[in-house]
Structure formats: structure tokens, C-alpha cells
Amino acid sequence: MTDSAEFWDRRYTHGDLGWTLVPHPLAVAELALVPPDTSAGPNAPGCQALDLGAGAGRHSLWLARRGWRVTAVDFSATALERTRRQATAEDLEVTTVLADLASYEPRQNAFGLVLVTYVHPEPPQRAALLARAAKALAPGGRLVVVGHHLDNLGRGLEGPSDPERMFTPERLCAELPDLRVERAERVIHTVTTASGEREAYATVIRADRATADRPGRPGSETGLPHHEPYQEIP
Ligand SMILES: C[S@@+](CC[C@H](N)C(=O)[O-])C[C@H]1O[C@@H](n2cnc3c(N)ncnc32)[C@H](O)[C@@H]1O
Secondary structure, rough: OOHHHHHHHHHHEEEEHHHHHHOOHHHHHHHHOOOOOOOOOOOOHHEEEEEOOOOOOOOHHHHHOOOOEEEEEEHHHHHHHHHHHHHHHHHOOEEEEEEEOOOOOOOOOOOOEEEEEEEEOHHHHHHHHHHHHHHHHHEEEEEEEEEHHHHHHOOOOOOOOOOHOOOOHEEEHHHOOEEEEEEEEEEEEEEEEEEEEEEEEEEEEEEEEEEEOOOOOOOOOOOOOOOOOOOOOO
């Protein structure tokens, strides 16, 4: 993966932290669709969420406030310290794990929800990360991925400068062969920049691990990912 832990530690120490305080609306819209399933107890996969590249914990904390037991993984000690401090202040169930996603192996079949937001490694590492994320899902579990769409490139918005690291629905679907893709879209949304509000493009993926009563992957007959009608969020 290209960015170092030191780079992110510096950013979390000295950078503009406004974005770290507010959960991303596109992620929240997806996360709100999956409340924790408490029927088998708090330690069962239905209550366990995994946030890969969790940063300062805006989504981990959002999930924990709604009853998920969250494992937040990042290689920035500074970001995880912020997450821990806030979780303690609110008495939330968030376990932080300091690890490099390039080698981190989450527990398999263990999580009802896995989240990857705005983490943009190079393609081979991205494919490996998504494969491990998929394996971490329990049957019926859900993966949510949100990040910069390739179309943001060169428009003066945040995100990697390497086009290969940008997301497209097609790229991410190709890296999730074992999941049932329910949503794979380019979505337009608004971001606040130093020069005012700007239109930005995100890629949003929602994919489930198959269960006996919901097998396979919609669209697999055609080779195309299934997705809902194109949706623009102003
Ligand atoms: C743009 S931030 C997004 C943070 C969080 N997902 C969010 O949406 O607020 C990217 C995060 O990925 C983490 N990250 C990047 N590469 C990583 C790696 N190889 N191992 C662990 N964390 C990594 C960074 O430390 C940073 O916190």
C-alpha cells in the first residue's frame, strides 16, 4: 500500500480534521440498512462489525452507538488513539487493532458487517484486502465499500493521484467474485472544499455473502454486476 503510517499519523496530528468528525453520508445510508442482529447474543457474528482502515473512527463509533461491537483496524496509532478516547467517553464497544492492512488477517466467518471507506491501496493490495474482507463475513453478512470514483481524478478533490488506485464499480465487482453484489454504483455527492461546495463522485458497493436460501450472485448469468437503478445524491 502506498501511504505510510507516518504520513497518516502526521495528517491526524496536524491536518484538517473536520472530515474525521462526521460520518460520510453515503456510508451512513448503507450502514443504516443493517442493524445488528442480537438474537444469538452480543458475541455472535450478527453483532460484530469490522472497520478496515477505520481512521479516527467516525464510522466505528457510529456503528457502536447503534449496538454493534466494532473492531477498528488501522496502522495510524494517532487515529486509533482518538477512536479509543471517544469510545471510552461514550462507553462504546470498540476494539482498536494497530495493523497494516497489507498483511492483516481478520477472523474468518466472524462478522455480520465489514466496512471499507476511503481506503485506496494499489490494485493488487486492494484485491487482497477485499478478498480478506469477504472471507471475514459470516454467511449472510454484508460488505460496504465507499471511496473516490475514478472520475474525481484531476478535479482538485481529495484522493489518490494514481488512477489505478481510484474505484469504479466494475473494478471492485471484479475483485469480489464470491459475493452477491446488491449495489455497485457511481454516485454524485457534494463535498465542502476551501473554495466552497463541489460535486464529487463516489463508488458505493453493497455486497452480501451468500446463504443457503439466498445463493449465488445476481447478474452472474450475464457476467455483469447487478445493481439498482442509477442513483444521484445531490
Ligand atoms: C482517508 S482515511 C479513511 C478513514 C476512515 N475509513 C474514514 O472513512 O473516516 C484512510 C485510512 O486508511 C488507513 N490506511 C491506509 N493504508 C493502510 C494500511 N496499509 N494499513 C492500515 N491502515 C491503512 C489510514 O491510516 C487512514 O486512517
